[in-house]
Amino acid sequence: MPARPKHGDSFRAQRRNVLRGGAAIAALAALPMAPRALAQQASGSFPSKVIRIVPFGTAGGPIDVIARVYGEKLQQRWGQAVIVEPKPGASGILASDMVAKAAPDGHTVLFTLPLTHINNxxxxxxxxxxxxxxxxxxxxLATGGPMLVARADAPYSNVKEFVAYAKKHPGMTYGTWGNGSQAHLMGELLKHQAHLELTxxxxxxESAAHNDMIGGVLDFAWANPSTARAQSQGGRMKALGxxxxxxxxxxxxxxxxxEQGFAGFDLDSWIGVYAPAKTPQPIIEQWTQALRDITRMPEVxxxxxxxxxxxxxxxxxxxxxxxxxDYPRVAELIKAAGVTAQ
Structure with a gap:
C-alpha cells in the first residue's frame, strides 16, 4: 500500500493549493474589464438581455439604415445582441407608442425624427x-433637411423654375413620408408662400412616394439627400433645392x-434617440456616452x-x-403652411 501522507505534508499541500488559487484570482483581477463588465458595474445589470432599437420608418429607409449602423457598434461595445425592428405607418405614432409602453430598463429605444415628438x-x-x-x-445624433425632387426629365431644374411652371399648371401633386412630416410642412409652406395649387x-x-413620382403618378416629391443623390446619379430624378x-x-x-429667394425653409430636421420614461439615469448616461462615442467614429x-x-x-x-x-418654430410653420391632421 502506498504510504499515507503525514499531517504536515497534507497541510503544506493544502497551503500550496490555496496560494495557487489566490494567485489565479489576483491575476484575473489584474486583467482589464470587458466593456460589458464595465457596463454592468456602472449600472447594475445593464445590458442584461437583447437590446431592441425601434426606428420610425420602413426597413431599408434612412433611419433604419442608420439605426443598424449604431446597433452594430453597440453590440460590439456592450457584448449584447442588438436587434433593429422598424415600425412604419401612422406618421411614427405606432413606433413611438411601442417604445413609450416598453419596460423602462434601457433595453428598448426609439430612433426617430421630429415628426413623432413635435409635429404630431x-x-x-x-x-x-x-x-x-x-x-x-x-x-x-445628427441634423439635416429634406430636398425637393422631380423626375429627371421635368422641365425645371431649380425651385424658381418649378414655381413658375406650377403657376401655369395648377393641381400638381407631391408625395412625402407622412402627414405633418418636415417634408409635408415645407411643401405646404411653398404652396402658400408662392400661391400655388398643390395636392x-x-x-x-419615402421609396413608395418616389416610385409613384418616377412612374408618373405624382408630379414631384421630397427626399432624403442620400436618396436624391443615388437617384440623380441613376438618372431617375433631380434635386431642385x-x-x-x-x-x-x-x-x-x-x-x-x-439661396433661391424663399424664406422660412431653414428649419433643420434631426435624428433623435429616446428611451421610455423612468429609465434609470445611470442607464441614460451610459446610452448617451455610447452614442456620442459612436457618432465620433469616422465610418459612422x-x-x-x-x-x-x-x-x-x-x-x-x-x-x-x-x-x-424647435417646438414653437414648428407650430408657427404648421400654422403658416395651413397643415392639419388627417
Whole structure:
C-alpha cells in the first residue's frame, strides 16, 4: 500500500493549493474589464438581455439604415445582441407608442425624427403617448433637411423654375413620408408662400412616394439627400433645392431655398434617440456616452454625412433644449403652411 501522507505534508499541500488559487484570482483581477463588465458595474445589470432599437420608418429607409449602423457598434461595445425592428405607418405614432409602453430598463429605444415628438404633438388632438412625459431624451445624433425632387426629365431644374411652371399648371401633386412630416410642412409652406395649387399625398415610406413620382403618378416629391443623390446619379430624378440651414457636402451644387429667394425653409430636421420614461439615469448616461462615442467614429460620421446629415451626438440636456427651441418654430410653420391632421 502506498504510504499515507503525514499531517504536515497534507497541510503544506493544502497551503500550496490555496496560494495557487489566490494567485489565479489576483491575476484575473489584474486583467482589464470587458466593456460589458464595465457596463454592468456602472449600472447594475445593464445590458442584461437583447437590446431592441425601434426606428420610425420602413426597413431599408434612412433611419433604419442608420439605426443598424449604431446597433452594430453597440453590440460590439456592450457584448449584447442588438436587434433593429422598424415600425412604419401612422406618421411614427405606432413606433413611438411601442417604445413609450416598453419596460423602462434601457433595453428598448426609439430612433426617430421630429415628426413623432413635435409635429404630431401639435397636429394630433389625441396621441396614445405624451411626447414629453412618456420619454427620456438620450441624444440627437445628427441634423439635416429634406430636398425637393422631380423626375429627371421635368422641365425645371431649380425651385424658381418649378414655381413658375406650377403657376401655369395648377393641381400638381407631391408625395412625402407622412402627414405633418418636415417634408409635408415645407411643401405646404411653398404652396402658400408662392400661391400655388398643390395636392399633398402621404405615403408610408419615402421609396413608395418616389416610385409613384418616377412612374408618373405624382408630379414631384421630397427626399432624403442620400436618396436624391443615388437617384440623380441613376438618372431617375433631380434635386431642385434643400430645405434646411445649409447645403450638404455630398450634393454641394444643390442650393438651399434661402439661396433661391424663399424664406422660412431653414428649419433643420434631426435624428433623435429616446428611451421610455423612468429609465434609470445611470442607464441614460451610459446610452448617451455610447452614442456620442459612436457618432465620433469616422465610418459612422461618413455614413451620416452621406445621408445628408451633420453629425452631432448631443447630451440629453442639449437635446431637450433643441426640442424646446424647435417646438414653437414648428407650430408657427404648421400654422403658416395651413397643415392639419388627417
Amino acid at each position: 404633438a401639435i397636429l394630433q388632438s389625441k396621441l396614445p403617448y405624451d411626447p414629453v412625459k412618456d420619454f427620456e431624451p438620450i441624444s440627437q 399633398h399625398v402621404a405615403y408610408k415610406s 434643400i430645405a434646411g440651414s445649409r447645403r450638404v457636402s455630398t450634393m454641394p451644387d444643390v442650393p438651399t431655398f434661402a 460620421r461618413e455614413k451620416l454625412i452621406n445621408y445628408g446629415f451633420e453629425p452631432l451626438g448631443s447630451t440629453p440636456a442639449e437635446f431637450k433644449a433643441s426640442y424646446e427651441a
